[in-house]
Amino acid sequence: MRNARVEEARAAMLALFPEGFEEVQLDGSTELAAYTDSAGEERVWHVFGGARSTEVEEGWEDRWQTFHRPVEVGRLWIGPPWEEPAEELLAVVIDPGRAFGTGAHPTTRLCLALLQTLGTGALLDVGCGSGVLSIAAGLLGFSPVLGVDVEPAAVEATLANARINGVTVDAQLVEPDAALPSSDVAVVNISLAAVGAAAERIDAATLIASGYLLSEQPSLAGWAHDERRTREGWAADVYRRA
Numbered sequence: 465m466r467n468a469r470v471e472e473a474r475a476a477m478l479a480l481f482p483e484g485f486e487e488v489q490l491d492g493s494t495e496l497a498a499y500t501d502s503a504g505e506e507r508v509w510h511v512f513g514g515a516r517s518t519e520v521e522e523g524w525e526d527r528w529q530t531f532h533r534p535v536e537v538g539r540l541w542i543g544p545p546w547e548e549p550a551e552e553l554l555a556v557v558i559d560p561g562r563a564f565g566t567g568a569h570p571t572t573r574l575c576l577a578l579l580q581t582l583g584t585g586a587l588l589d590v591g592c593g594s595g596v597l598s599i600a601a602g603l604l605g606f607s608p609v610l611g612v613d614v615e616p617a618a619v620e621a622t623l624a625n626a627r628i629n630g631v632t633v634d635a636q637l638v639e640p641d642a643a644l645p646s647s648d649v650a651v652v653n654i655s656l657a658a659v660g661a662a663a664e665r666i667d668a669a670t671l672i673a674s675g676y677l678l679s680e681q682p683s684l685a686g687w688a689h690d691e692r693r694t695r696e697g698w699a700a701d702v703y704r705r706a
Contacts, residue, residue: 537576542567554603571674574700585648595622602631611635674700
């Protein structure tokens, strides 16, 4: 799948499989894959008009843990419960469960790095997923921290992971077009379209935006672009309220 169609396809896959799917870069194109049953395969066919299916061996649901490896971003260590944190770093222990987000994706790492360049204050995490960014923000001194998501599984995972990490983080279920609470800093790491839609409803001084490719950049009315960082073909941007 070429880059021009990736954004639309990713949004469709999120709607089909909110519990998560796999994204793999292959020679300049992107492959999106989900572990599902015959009913899920039929939904993919209806949306995309075709798909390639492959049988997987028994035990696939546990083998994903092999690929959930720790990462270090500045002062932060992000990893699963079965790995040992680095003692000198702030540990963000994440069990993604049925929610998207382990901390390893380039856009998540870009957002984590940018959070460490900002002063603390109230933080809003739009599309909190498994709570990686919310929990990291809490450990970095942001307060209060609120994560919002349209998926109940994401809210549950964020609250559960916050408890594991001993961090005070709230998480709430919101409607896609609902008004968003005010904050000093807002983070939206979802997709180019989601950033554009959320920016219109965000009341904050600073916005960290990501979830899109290096070749893409949001054009946000009422926001002034301040900084851009890139990693492995992905980008994250900092905007200040104009």
